[in-house]
Amino acid sequence: MKKILLGLFLGLTALSFSAPSFVNVKEIERKNYNIIADIDEVLSYYKIFEDGAVETVTHVYDQNSSAKDINDMFKSEIINENVKSQDFFETKKYYISKYYDSSEEMYIYLITGKNSKVKNGYTSILYVTELNLNKENLGNKANIFFNEAESYLKK
Template identity: 35%
Template sequence: MKKVLLGLFLILGVVSFAAPKYVDKAKLQKNSYQIIQDEADVFLFGKSTEDVGLTVGIYNIQESNDMAKKISEEVKTGAPAEQKFVSSRENNRAYVNKFKANDGSYTYSIVAKKTKIKNCYISILYITAKDFKDVELDKVVDKTLNEVESYLK
């Protein structure tokens, strides 16, 4: 799982923009998240439990023409070879790409469509052994986005 997380951190690092200054870092750390990268071009944080690995990238991007969709496509095309693309879909809140790893785990790339803060784009990698179907996946997307957005000031 940790190898997969590391590889997927690199995917998020491909897209580089100015890091947001409106992330509540203290709240992240209080909730057991590790800050992975806090630089001028990207802010990454993540957490791993027995069931789920979660990596979040937050980007401040001035361009807004379909940027969420572009980020989603970048994650899809930049996935490591051991991550086989399975499907993509979207709901009212996010673009979601599904990947299956050689070890049988699933990675869901979730990119929020709308920004809570102007020019702030959220990209999430959700890694689990579960193969979510559409309705269940929508619930996971909503819950995960709500949690991540709660860390924005």
């Protein structure tokens, strides 16, 4: 889990410094999230739940990419020798990928929103947990996570 967070942080810090203008950073900080990447076109923050699960939210502004491109970019950061893809599916709102990390014995869910409140803005959520969620439960979690994450977007 720490390796995933570190990998995301290192991958995202190759960009310049300054939070995206379409995200309300002060509200995120007020809600006690930990910001791990605050750069020109990317903002990434996380929280750890009482059960040890971790939610990492990343807002990306990119005029030259689609939601699918953003999802694929994060996929390439997740997969390694211990992390294997278990499932991929789409809903009307999300691209959802499910992975299992055999070294950490954790499930990793990558959820990328297809449509954003912000033009050329994309939100991806990485949820790491011991729980093996089915599609229905994962869809419900995705809705909860995205409702909160999108509440920090400026229109």
